[in-house]
Amino acid sequence: MAPRKFLDFFFLCFSFLFLFKFSVVVFADNNNNNVSFNFPSFTLRNVTLLGDSYLRNGVIGLTRELGVPSSSSGTVVYNNPVQFFDQETNITVSFSTRFSFSINNVNPSSYGDGLAFFMSPDNQILGSPGGYLGLVNSSQLTKNRFVAVEFDTRIDSHFDDPDENHVGLDIDSLNSIKTADPILQGIDLKSGNLITTWIDYKNDLRVLKVFMSYTTSKPEKPVLTVDVDLSEYLKEVMYVGFSASTEGSTELHLIEDWSFRSFGFLPVRSRLHPHNVSDSSVTTVPDLPIANSTNKHHHKVGLGFGIAGPAFFCVVLAVFGYISVKKWKGMRIGKGQKTELVAGPREFSYKDLHQATKGFHSSRILGRGAFGNVYKAFFVSSGSIAAVKRSKHSHEGKTEFLAELSIIACLRHKNLVQLLGWCSEKGELLLVYEFMPNGSLDKVLYQESNHGVLLVWSHRINIVVGLASALTYLHQECEQQVIHRDIKASNIMLDGNFNARLGDFGLARLMDHDKSPVSTLTAGTMGYLAPEYLQYGKATEKTDVFSYGVVVLEVACGRRPIERELNGQKMVNLVDWVWGLYAEGRIIEAADKKLNGEFEEEEMKKLLLLGLSCANPDSSERPSMRRVLQLLNGEAEPAFVPKMKPSLTFSTMSLNIEDIVSDED
Structure with missing residues (x-):
């Protein structure tokens, strides 16, 4: 046992030192505030679906195939807000996004209305169908705030549309600031073909460009170029996503992949000395004098160890971590309870839930059901309130616990109760939900x-x-x-x-x-x-x-x-x-x-x-x-x-x- 304990202690110490050494890099990166993500296909872990939108085989559908003259409107939003403005440095971010979409219809005579890429302070934006593109509410035209690039497939005189095949930049209104006809570059929005689109905004140049192609190669000439300063509209954090709509038609709008990145925020180190322009952009490392060949040899040996050592220990640490995590999972979840969980809901400790419910006191019971009792939980440390569902101690209870956990953890909708977390300790099966003030x-x-x-x-x-x-x-x-x-x-x-x-x-x-x-x-x-x-x-x-x-x-x-x-x-x-x-x-x-x-x-x-x-x-x-x-x-x-x-x-x-x-x- 002694050698094993020594080995565990050695790895633990090295792991701590290794993680400490690299934690500064991770911290600095996390505080840079530049955002980047890439979805070759979609899952519900990353996006929220609103209205008629749906997910099928990794592809987002924004509108549904409905019988004419029905209408449809749908939105998909990236779950995490994106910071577009930094108050500390007074910098508005630049951004670039790339996505592939197709617009199709089984009945070519009933095309309309189109889709849009948008940025909005609201993550629940869902407008009316028809010419409103799912962005604007027909009864409150000025309610929703957004910056959007529209891909319009129907003429709507209310919004001064030039034709039924145009791209335009919209700000808080569907009356586009500027439009362009992609047909001039051979792009037909209603062709049914997959169209790859790039939208680039350079804040320093105050210009937005839209590129489109039937291939994955970015063309040199943009379809649309707009000289515009978006710093007035991209304030603090915004949500990014897509919306589309139809009215009296069955136009289908599909998004197959999506990548996005923002850039332009200063690194964390730069913010410490914003007055020093040279230090904010370049970090120099002074040359060390090399006296002789011995020093040169030592330098090479040290460099070799500096590269090979961490690499070797990374491999060892990964193997050791894999074994440890596997063993831990076996102890925590138990033989009959292994299940795949998404990263969203977190695991609560039994101690925290026990304290938050006053030991599952009868005075905290919110309701009773076939599964078990539901308790009101108050977390003193955060001041938050939740509802904790405690299962009955039975095989059926455990089965229902796993069923509910595996299902609802993957679902995201504004009219579903949100699962905050779970706990499986001391023979207890517990689910933690957001608290509903008005009960059932x-x-x-x-x-x-x-x-x-x-x-x-x-x-x-x-x-x-x-x-x-x-x-x-x-x-x-x-x-x-x-x-x-x-x-x-x-x-x-x-x-x-x-x-x-x-x-x-x-x-x-x-x-x-x-x-x-x-x-x-x-x-x-x-x-x-x-x-x-x-x-x-x-x-x-x-x-x-x-x-x-x-x-x-x-x-x-x-x-x-x-x-x-x-x-x-x-x-x-x-x-x-x-x-x-x-x-x-x-x-x-x-x-x-x-x-x-x-x-x-x-x-x-x-x-x-x-x-x-x-x-x-x-x-x-x-x-x-x-x-x-x-x-x-x-x-x-x-x-x-x-x-x-x-x-x-x-x-x-x-x-x-x-x-x-x-x-x-």
């Missing part, structure tokens, strides 16, 4: 009327739209489709602005797009389960749509999916009750009485019919979540809902009631 939807909907805040109509509409957006993302925009399987009011959280955040992925399952789902044991909550799911135990996106429809009816009616009649013993199903009123021409009477009529009657009717359409017993008649979102946004006509509720019959029963997991939260 069911708690707000069904609270006593004299307590809390009434969920007003505008909030209810916002919740329904947000949930539809989240499910559209899960079903159609992820690289792998996610079927949630447990959509219900208690799993929908509300942030400080009453925006819906879908959570609890313990029952979710991943599957490849366009493949039949695997039959699984029925799981979920009675009242939200689709008839075919109860019968066959097969979860599909249409079973999620059914559950969504029930939630929509809850939000509109203020009633639970299954309720006992007043002064009676009979249980009433919400879908049946609303459908009965609809058959009698009295559907508006289903509206939540607590609203006191403070809603638009046509909007209420539209929402109730949407709920019935989604909760249709016949799964083939239910709309997709994409269609639901279009309907809510006024971009599609409502589906026909029959006056009488369709009835279905099944030949055999495949599951007993014991197979159904019910959680009445």
